[in-house]
Amino acid sequence: MQKIEILIVGTNKPIMETIARLIDKEEKWLATIAYTVEEALALCRLKDFSLVLICAGLSKDEENQLSLSLKQLKADLPFVKHYGGGSGLLYAEIYQGLALQ
Amino acid sequence: MAQTVVHKANTRGVADHGWLKSYQSFSFAGYYNPERINFGALRVLNDDIVTGGMGFGEHPHDNMEIISIPLEGELQHKDSMGNTATIKAGEIQVMSAGTGIYHSEYNADAKNPAKFLQIWLFPNKRNVTPRYDQILLNDTDKRDEFVQILSPNAADAGVWIYQDAWFNLGKFNTDVTKTYNLNKKGDGVYIFVLKGEIEVNGQILATRDGFGIWETDSFEVKAISDAEFLMMEVPMEF
Numbered sequence A: 001m002q003k004i005e006i007l008i009v010g011t012n013k014p015i016m017e018t019i020a021r022l023i024d025k026e027e028k029w030l031a032t033i034a035y036t037v038e039e040a041l042a043l044c045r046l047k048d049f050s051l052v053l054i055c056a057g058l059s060k061d062e063e064n065q066l067s068l069s070l071k072q073l074k075a076d077l078p079f080v081k082h083y084g085g086g087s088g089l090l091y092a093e094i095y096q097g098l099a100l101q
Numbered sequence B: 001m002a003q004t005v006v007h008k009a010n011t012r013g014v015a016d017h018g019w020l021k022s023y024q025s026f027s028f029a030g031y032y033n034p035e036r037i038n039f040g041a042l043r044v045l046n047d048d049i050v051t052g053g054m055g056f057g058e059h060p061h062d063n064m065e066i067i068s069i070p071l072e073g074e075l076q077h078k079d080s081m082g083n084t085a086t087i088k089a090g091e092i093q094v095m096s097a098g099t100g101i102y103h104s105e106y107n108a109d110a111k112n113p114a115k116f117l118q119i120w121l122f123p124n125k126r127n128v129t130p131r132y133d134q135i136l137l138n139d140t141d142k143r144d145e146f147v148q149i150l151s152p153n154a155a156d157a158g159v160w161i162y163q164d165a166w167f168n169l170g171k172f173n174t175d176v177t178k179t180y181n182l183n184k185k186g187d188g189v190y191i192f193v194l195k196g197e198i199e200v201n202g203q204i205l206a207t208r209d210g211f212g213i214w215e216t217d218s219f220e221v222k223a224i225s226d227a228e229f230l231m232m233e234v235p236m237e238f
Helices: A013-024 A037-046 A058-072 A087-099
Strands: A002-010 A027-033 A051-054 A079-081 B001-009 B013-016 B020-023 B042-050 B055-061 B065-070 B074-079 B084-088 B089-096 B099-106 B116-121 B129-137 B147-153 B164-170 B175-180 B187-195 B199-202 B203-205 B210-214 B218-223 B227-235
Touching: A002 A013, A002 B187, A013 A027, A013 B055, A013 B210, A027 A037, A027 A087, A037 A058, A051 A058, A051 A087, A051 B129, A051 B203, A058 A079, A079 A087, A079 B065, B013 B164, B042 B187, B055 B074, B055 B164, B065 B084, B074 B116, B084 B089, B116 B227, B164 B175, B164 B218, B187 B199, B203 B210
Parallel strands: A002 A027, A002 A051, A051 A079
Antiparallel strands: B001 B210, B013 B020, B020 B042, B042 B116, B055 B099, B065 B089, B065 B116, B074 B084, B074 B099, B089 B129, B147 B164, B164 B227, B175 B218, B187 B210, B187 B227, B199 B203, B199 B218
């Protein structure tokens, strides 16, 4: 089964690992973590992600830079800001984000 | 003309984990309803019942204003900022999760269930330094008034959060009518009935019904019976 690949970008390692684990619990989804904007953009050049979740820890400038660069790099790639840090809102954010494709 | 939305109590999402029964006014965890994502900055309104001695093990949060209002019983809170506390009915707890925190929350009573509202608001600022606060609400026994329990201002009544939001509790005797004047243009108010029956803008609301109203500067709340309710004023655009 081809999995839906989701890139999550943020700096809080334990929270990023929790979010990745929650995403990977869904059979059809696969999470990849990037801890910096540069890492996120490099991964986007290598792989076709279906969604980017912008998690906690990036500065406002970094979030803006990531959003702008993603638009230039892959105009159709949806990205959404993640809130909450755990399972509460994650699934709704992913369903809504994937619907933007 | 005012815009409104009604969420009857029996249309909420329900999660039953044995130790936790959660009635969810908006999409949360396994409950996903694209028509029920949020009301402005109000994203989560969970009406939770936790079995005696059970609770939420350590789990993370980030970038969210999290408010807990115990209705019955006591909750034991512990977090990664070093806070250990018990909160009970008549108190309110707030966490600004910001860059990230871990916490656990257990029913402090081994036998009796704890009932509480878990409310999440989108913050007006991402990645703030996490903070925790809890206070005793002194005026919750006042009847026939809107009693403010939360605002954006540290110097104002109740707790404060990183969002332009105002929460009020109401305990009204039968037939009392009061006008609520919104604090800010562009805000909406989500009313959640804790007990009894009220009428807002011609809509009769019973226990655990939710009602959102926006595009208005004020509205009347009338108690059809002795009633208790929570009013959450939040920005509709944020």
